[in-house]
Amino acid sequence: MKSKKLKNKITTFLIVIAAYVIVEIFLLTGNVSSLLQGLLVPLCTYSLCAVGLNLCVGYLGELSLGHAGFMCIGAFTGAFFSVTTADIIQNDGVRFLLALIIGTGCAALFGFLIAIPVLRLNGDYLAIVTLAFGEIIKNVINVLYVGKDSNGWHVSINSQAELGLEPGGVTYINGAQGITGTPHSSNFTIGVILVLVALFVVYNLTDSRTGRAIMSIRDNQIAAESVGINVKKYKLLGFTVSTAIAGAAGVLYAHNLSTLTALPKNFGYNMSIMILVFVVLGGIGSFRGSVVAACILTLLPELLRGLSDYRMLIYAIVLIAMMLFNWAPDAIFFREQIMARIKKPKREV
C-alpha cells in the first residue's frame, strides 16, 4: 500500500518534470509556436489552482466555489507589492519571491478568516457561502482606489478623484481599472517550480497524520470527533493551505500580464466553477489528474481557434464528452473491457 502511494507520487512528479524538459528542449530549438509559449505560464497558473482546490474538495470534502476570489487576493496583493516596489527592489527574482510570499500569505490569511464562519456550514450551504465571499472579494477590489504622493498613502472607496493626490502622485490601484504595469516576472520555470512545490506540499500533507485527520473528518465527522480529532482545527488548516495555493496561482497570473482587473471573467464565480471543472474532470482527490485536466482544458479552447465562430460551442461539447468518457459508469465499464482485451494477449505472450 505504502509503496503504491509512493510510486503514484513519484509518477506525478516525473510527469511534470518530463513535460517541463520536453517543452524546454522545444523552446531551445525554437520549435514552439508563440501561442504555446504564451500559454505556458497560464497552464501552470490553472494547474496550481486546481491542485489547491482539489485539496479542499477531495481531501477536506468541502465544496468551495470561491477559489477565484482567493486567487484574486493573491494576484492583487502580489501585483500591488511589485508595482509599488518596482523602483526600490531592482532584482526581478527577489521582488517576485517577496511578492509571492506576500500574495500567498494574504490569500491564506483571508482564507483563514473567511473559513472561521464558513466552515461552520457544510455541503451545499458552504458552497453557496464561499461563492458569496468570492464575489465580495471581487467587488471590494473593484471599488478600491490606492495612490501615493509626497504626503504618503491615500485610500478611497469612492473614486480616483477622492484620493486628492498632489500633482506627481501615482495611483496604484485604480478601482475597476485595477493595476496596470505589473512587471513581467513570472516565467515557465518559476511556474513549474511552483507546481512542483504545491504538489510536494499537498502530497506530504495528505500523507501525514494531519492529512489522515483531515480525511477522517471528510469521511465521518462524528466518528472523527469521537476519537478526539480537533475537527475545527483541521478543517481550518486544510482550507487555509488550499487558499494559499490559490493565492500563489494568483501571483503567478498577475505577473504574467501587464494589466490586472477583477472582472467577472477572470476572478468571478465562472472562474471558480472552471477550477472546479478541472478538479472534477481530473478526478476528485487526484492531484495529478487536476494538473492534467487543467492543462487540457486551458489548451483546448486555444487549439480550437481554427474553428472560429464555433469554437466555444465545440469546446463545451468536448467538455461534456470528456466528462462522460471519464466518469459515466457505462464508459468506465467500456474502458475496462477494452483494457482487459488489450492486456490479455500480452499475458499469453
Add this chain to the structure above:
Amino acid sequence: MKKRVISAVLAATMVCSLFAGCGGSGSKGGETADADTFRIGGIGPVTGAAAIYGSAVRNAEQIAVDEINAAGGINGYQVSLKFEDDEHDAEKSVNAYNSLKDWGMQILAGTVTTTPCIAVADKTSADGMFEITPSASSTDVIKNDNVFQVCFTDPNQGSASAKYISDKGLGSKIGIIYDSSDVYSSGIYAKFKEEAASLGLEIVSESAFTADSNTDFSVQLQDAKDAGADLMFLPFYYQQAAIVLKQAKDMGFAPAFFGVDGMDGILTLENFDTSLAEGVMLLTPFAADAADEKTQAFVKKYNEEYGETPNQFAADAYDAIYIIKAAAEAANVTPDMSVEEIGTALKGAMPSVSYDGLTGSGMKWEATGEVNKEPKGVVIENGVYVSID
C-alpha cells in the same frame, strides 16, 4: 491500474497537443509568410458579453480589406485579414495575439476593448509591431509609442463633454450615472468630474452601477431626481442607456440626457421605443445616417453583407484599416519587410498622416498615439441624429 491508464492516456493527449502546437509553428512561422501579401490581424471579443463590439469590428475590417484588395491593395500588395476572439479577457487576448503571430501577422488592427488592449500593447511593444486600436480608449493603451488610437481617449471625451455642456449651457445641475466596473465609463466620469469642477458646473448627484447590476437604475435615477438634476450625463453603452431612458420616463423624470460615443447605436437597438430617445444629446464621431457619401456607402455595404446598421465601433475599425493603408503608403512599406521594420516605418509615418474617414475629417496623430479630431455633438430628433451646432 485503471487510473494509471487513464492518466497515461490524458498525458498522451497533452503531449500530442503540445506537438500539434509545435507543428503549427514550423509551417506558419513569421519568417515564411508570403512576401506578396500584407498580413493584418484583428483581436476582439466575438463571443461572450462584449461580442457585439468585436463582431462589429471584425465585419467592418473585413469590408475595408475587401475594398482595398479590390482597388489594388496597399502599395500594390494584397492584404489578408485574420480576426481572433479574445472573449474580452486580457489573458485570452494575449493568446489570440500569439496565435496571430504564428499566422504571420505584420500589423495589428486591434484590440477592441481596453483592458485586453493594455495587455496586448505590452506584447506588441516588445515585438516592435505596429498597432492601431479602433476603440480601446484608455490612455494606458497608448503608453507605448507603437500604439495608435482611432477613437478619442476617455479623458478627452470626459473633458470634451463637460466643455460642450458648459459652452452650450445645456444644464446647470448635473446628475451622473456611470459603470464603475468598466474602465471606459469610469475613465470618462473621472475626467468629466474634474473638468466640471473647473468649469463651474454643479454636479448634484453621482451614482454608480456595475456589470453585475446593470438592469435596474431606479435607485440612481431617484437619487438624481431628488437632487433636482436638470441634465443627466450618461457615459456608458447604449444597452444600459436604453433602460435608463425607459425607467426615467416611467418615473416621470424628464431631464436632458447627454451621452458619449458609447450611446451611439441606441436607435438601432431591438425592441427599443425610439421615441424615448427624443432629445437625447450625444458626442459621437460617427452617425450611421450622416449624409456624406463615404458614410452612406459604408452603411449600405455593411447592411448588405451583415444585415444590420453599423455602429461606431464598426466605423472606427473601418477607418483603422484605411489609416494603416495611408501610413503604409506614406512610409512605402512592403510585405517582405520584417515586423519590426514595418513597425518602425509606420510609427514614423503616423504623425505626418492626415486622413479623412467615417469618424472625422482631417484626423491627425500625435507621436504618442492620440488622435486629433473634432467631437461632433448630435441631438436625436424624430428618430435621427441632428447636429447641435
